[in-house]
Amino acid sequence: xxxxxxxxxxxxxxxxxxxxxxxxxxxxxxxxxxxxxxxxxxxxxxxxxxxxxxxxxxxxxxxxxxxxxxxxxxxxxxxxxxxxxxxxxxxxxxxxxxxxxxxxxxxxxxxxxxxxxxxxxxxxxxxxxxxxxxxxxxxxxxxxxxxxxxxxxxxxxxxxxxxxxxxxxxxxxxxxxxxxxxxxxxxxxxxxxxxxxxxxxxxxxxxxxxxxxxxxxxxxxxxxxxxxxxxxxxxxxxxxxxxxxxxxxxxxxxxxxxxxxxxxxxxxxxxxxxxxxxxxxxxx
Amino acid sequence: xxxxxxxxxxxxxxxxxxxxxxxxxxxxxxxxxxxxxxxxxxxxxxxxxxxxxxxxxxxxxxxxxxxxxxxxxxxxxxxxxxxxxxxxxxxxxx
Numbered sequence: 001x002x003x004x005x006x007x008x009x010x011x012x013x014x015x016x017x018x019x020x021x022x023x024x025x026x027x028x029x030x031x032x033x034x035x036x037x038x039x040x041x042x043x044x045x046x047x048x049x050x051x052x053x054x055x056x057x058x059x060x061x062x063x064x065x066x067x068x069x070x071x072x073x074x075x076x077x078x079x080x081x082x083x084x085x086x087x088x089x090x091x092x093x094x095x096x097x098x099x100x101x102x103x104x105x106x107x108x109x110x111x112x113x114x115x116x117x118x119x120x121x122x123x124x125x126x127x128x129x130x131x132x133x134x135x136x137x138x139x140x141x142x143x144x145x146x147x148x149x150x151x152x153x154x155x156x157x158x159x160x161x162x163x164x165x166x167x168x169x170x171x172x173x174x175x176x177x178x179x180x181x182x183x184x185x186x187x188x189x190x191x192x193x194x195x196x197x198x199x200x201x202x203x204x205x206x207x208x209x210x211x212x213x214x215x216x217x218x219x220x221x222x223x224x225x226x227x228x229x230x231x232x233x234x235x236x237x238x239x240x241x242x243x244x245x246x247x248x249x250x251x252x253x254x255x256x257x258x259x260x261x262x263x264x265x266x267x268x269x270x271x272x273x274x275x276x277x278x279x280x281x282x283x284x
Numbered sequence: 285x286x287x288x289x290x291x292x293x294x295x296x297x298x299x300x301x302x303x304x305x306x307x308x309x310x311x312x313x314x315x316x317x318x319x320x321x322x323x324x325x326x327x328x329x330x331x332x333x334x335x336x337x338x339x340x341x342x343x344x345x346x347x348x349x350x351x352x353x354x355x356x357x358x359x360x361x362x363x364x365x366x367x368x369x370x371x372x373x374x375x376x377x378x
Contacts, residue, residue, distance in 0.1 A: 054337070054356060055334070055337045057356050058340060058361075059336065060358065212316065220329055282338065
């Protein structure tokens with residue numbers, strides 16, 4: 001597949017994933033419009049993206065002789081009308097995502113893929129809030145998106161073939177490899193990973209082992225690259241709890257009910273890497 | 285690192301033991317385990333590569349250096365010995 005030099009990507013939501021996806025697109029030389037309703041967060045996002053670009057360079061995630069694309073920011077969605085692809089990465093909450101998708105679908109040109117980077121909400125449920133459900137498709141970029149090449153792509157029941165083609169072109173321009181799966185709560189990765197992280201946290205909560213011991217065993221004995229609890233810190237424990245709730249509501253699986261230790265960490269503001277503390281401490 | 289004038293070398297040699305001690309102390313505090321200065325921190329069973337950025341930020345703040353361009357690659361931070369060499373070179377270039 002040819003890479004498309006004409007991609008113009010709009011990212012909605014300047015949280016961990018929005019900033020990470022924006023960083024990936026910029027690192028590939030693509031222009032990015034980053035939208036967030038919170039102008040303070042938007043201002044911080046520029047600094048955070050500079051930091052993320054440094055991490056990308058440090059860990060070999062930048063293309064050779066990379067020239068980064070231009071970044072624009074906005075607090076309204078008006079500018080999204082010029083986008084070739086819009087990716088929403090707002091809070092993992094149905095109401096928030098529904099409102100954003102409804103607004104975006106009224107703004108963009110028909111045929112522009114409206115991509116939800118949800119980690120667990122079924123895509124067809126979200127598509128119902130857009131004016132043209134066939135434009136809606138799901139991606140689940142892993143964090144950090146500029147280091148993890150494989151992207152879980154979720155095709156909803158109503159997602160159009162042209163939407164899939166446009167998304168594939170965009171992912172090719174981003175140098176990512178899509179794995180397309182069907183729609184379901186949590187798709188593949190969250191459905192498997194999130195209850196596992198919940199169990200790992202419960203093990204710590206019950207005093208069976210420390211976070212370090214759990215991660216070391218999972219890494220060295222079972223080949224997990226980062227350990228479930230370090231992964232929880234990387235995802236963001238607030239986001240993880242939101243996703244577990246979505247999964248629990250939609251599957252009835254009790255293993256997805258967020259354990260007390262995770263809830264306590266959210267209450268204390270120990271959200272993981274982004275807040276400097278989660279299961280581990282970070283000198284950010 | 286070689287190719288420095290003798291005065292700088294002398295000055296840096298005096299510092300290198302301290303830099304090594306500081307970096308080892310930082311690693312031990314952050315990872316709750318002790319490290320050999322020669323060991324590859326990011327080899328299998330070692331640290332997550334994302335931790336490397338915390339090391340970069342720590343070195344920049346502590347030694348008032350700026351690590352950019354070609355210097356900003358994981359290989360420069362694999363061992364404490366390598367980090368000491370980088371700090372010395374960048375301090376010398378300040």
